[in-house]
Amino acid sequence: MEKSIKVVSPYDLKEIKELPLISSEDLEPILKTAHELFSDRSNWLPPYRRIEVLEKAALLMSERLEMITQLTISEGGKPYKDCKAEVLRAIKGVKLAAAHISQLKGEQVPMALTQATRNRLSFTTKEPIGVVAAVSAFNHPLNLAIHQIATAVAAGCPVIFKPAMTTPLSSLAFAEILKEAGLPEGWLQVVLCDREVAEQMVTDARINFFTFIGSANVGWYLKSKLSPGTRCALEHGGAAPVIVESDADFEEMIPDLVKGSFYHAGQVCVSVQRIYVHEGILESFVEAFAAATAQLKVGNPLEHTTDVGPLITPKEVDRIETWVNEALSEGAELILGGERISQTLFQPTILLNPSERSKVSQQEIFGPVVCIYTYKNRDEAIQRANALEVHFQAAVFTKNVDVALDTVKKLNATAVMVNDHTAFRADWMPFGGRDASGIGMGGISHTIEEMTRTKLTVFKSKYI
Structure with a gap:
């Protein structure tokens, strides 16, 4: 029997929508799709395409501001004025992600500092890290999705996104917007699943980067189960x-x-x-x-x-x-x-x-x-x-x-x-917990950088 979840209004507990959950068997083609997209470099999205998609998505979000606001209220229960602010912030976040693509760059590494390193030219470049698995929280259902999905798109990574089961509608709406904006099939897959299937997903060897926003118990547990080589960023709570x-x-x-x-x-x-x-x-x-x-x-x-x-x-x-x-x-x-x-x-x-x-x-x-x-x-x-x-x-x-x-x-x-409260945040500033509160640094630009890796190229020539 197919499992499903019912999304309800936190205020009056009325059912909004019933959605099916994927099974363990459903997960394999999802992982395979993402892995194969990344493994074949001819599939990679060039920077200009990523910019086009994200800029178009921001435009579509602006045109649908009221509709998205109402959606986030219905599933998350945040008051209207705060939900509208979240949607406006999310639009800005998508624009920030698009803008940071131009900042993904390496640097020249000095050579000839010793006799053994003469006649060489060396420089670094940035590449996408690979397949991203993202698990998100309920409290900012749209903006958290932006911080985990738009950043992966900007970095050039296929992303598999699991929203909180109480608030999946905002991220599903954003996925549709990205598709309409031109993001090719497979580069974003939103999955609704139970914890067992989610653990199977994030601990798979084909996952290159795991980003998690949620409770410390779950985050640290999943980190302990990651495959060797999977990098991660965990954002947990505090008691400010x-x-x-x-x-x-x-x-x-x-x-x-x-x-x-x-x-x-x-x-x-x-x-x-x-x-x-x-x-x-x-x-x-x-x-x-x-x-x-x-x-x-x-x-x-x-x-x-x-x-x-x-x-x-x-x-x-x-x-x-x-x-x-x-x-x-x-x-x-x-x-x-x-x-x-x-x-x-x-x-x-x-x-x-x-x-x-x-x-x-x-x-x-x-x-x-x-x-x-x-x-x-x-x-x-x-x-x-x-x-x-x-x-x-x-x-x-x-x-x-x-x-x-x-x-x-x-x-x-x-x-x-x-002289400001602890919950102040701008999406371009570094943001994250330390010690038991998390690992890695969030913020749109910082997350994009974490979703890339550095490659060094060294040319040897007697003419250098």
Whole structure:
């Protein structure tokens, strides 16, 4: 019996579409197609063709902006204004991928530095790495697809893409757009499958590069199973810390922190989670932060005024409710929220000084919950911020440049925002976790470079 999945709206749980899953037997022709495309160099897409396809795709996406926005809302539950921003960002990402193709270049390697290397001319070139297997997450269903598919196309790699089973429609729509834009058959294959088939796919010896966005447990497990020679990039979550010094500018800081905390109901890998506030301003900070958070409108993501939509599944609402109740029983003070609104919605929640042993302090919440902690000494706060195994993006709010630079230096993070929230991102900047939060560096241009490999050519001639 053929397996299938039902894609449902995270807000009202209405069925949107039922889609078939591929089986283990279905996977072989998919892998064979990608491998044979890459193995025969006559099939390779020249740079100008890749540019044409991506530029045409960006144009088609712009023409269908509202339709794609509605699609991403329906399957992902992100509010309208945030979904529209994601689609616009995705279009920019496709353009960035097309533009970076012209930057795929090598360099001359100096020779004649020794007697033995005389009479030689040496240079490097960039080639596609090979077949890319991409496994993606649900929280940005279109933009994550851009970061894993458009980059592979730009690098010249055939790509097999597995979207999150809760949000496959945006990537399927993008695949159709790429086909319409002229991407030849086989260069992108979107597969819907269970975990067993996904593992079979990414661990196959014909996969040259594995890109994964999702949970650490799954990512590190799959990395351990990769075939020898398969390179990878893993992007997992964090528990983003923020240091708030006593001289922080409230007028600028509070709106940024509210946005960074509750955007997409906190379902962001760099969402603000742990805020360490100097004891001298704790009371005023809590009051201002809670007042601004209370103004957020929670509800139907299709309404243009909604700020916080549903969690991806009711199971996640159950988990958040359990974690919050555990934190309260372990000594946290409830400042705001703390309760489910419905089967799919949870109140934006603020906890004060939860135990360092509570799940909300130890693990990525991935929901609309923020923890505030007080501190006397900044170095002690930084030590607490660095205490977890996950390290992704962090932030510090201060008007003292020396304090800012010192904090940036001491925070264990791949990126530190000064006077901005932890979820800030531009698609051309390096982006990724370190330590348990991932391996490799994302961002459109950085991912394209990771999907290439270097070839050295050396000419020997007595006339050189």
